[in-house]
Amino acid sequence: MKPPICELCGHDFRHQWDGSDAGGGLVQFADYRPLPGNQVGHPAGLGFFCSVHLTQARSLHHLSMIDAMERMQQTD
Numbered sequence: 372m373k374p375p376i377c378e379l380c381g382h383d384f385r386h387q388w389d390g391s392d393a394g395g396g397l398v399q400f401a402d403y404r405p406l407p408g409n410q411v412g413h414p415a416g417l418g419f420f421c422s423v424h425l426t427q428a429r430s431l432h433h434l435s436m437i438d439a440m441e442r443m444q445q446t447d
């Protein structure tokens with residue numbers, strides 16, 4: 372799993388994040404795939420977003436993560 376750093380702006384909120392939405396949160400996108408078995412790593416389609424970008428990221432969760440990122444970069 373990646374540390375809590377915003378996929379869009381790179382804001383590092385690992386010192387605020389406690390597993391809830393403090394400082395930012397996790398978003399599962401349409402292409403989310405859990406890691407098989409007990410494999411260690413970061414699942415596809417799962418991203419951290421800071422509190423500034425979390426609401427917008429969640430509103431785009433029906434898209435693949437790449438499509439959502441493109442959409443957010445255009446409107447930012």
Ligand SMILES: [Zn+2]
Nearest residue numbers: 377380421424
């Ligand atoms: Zn951000």
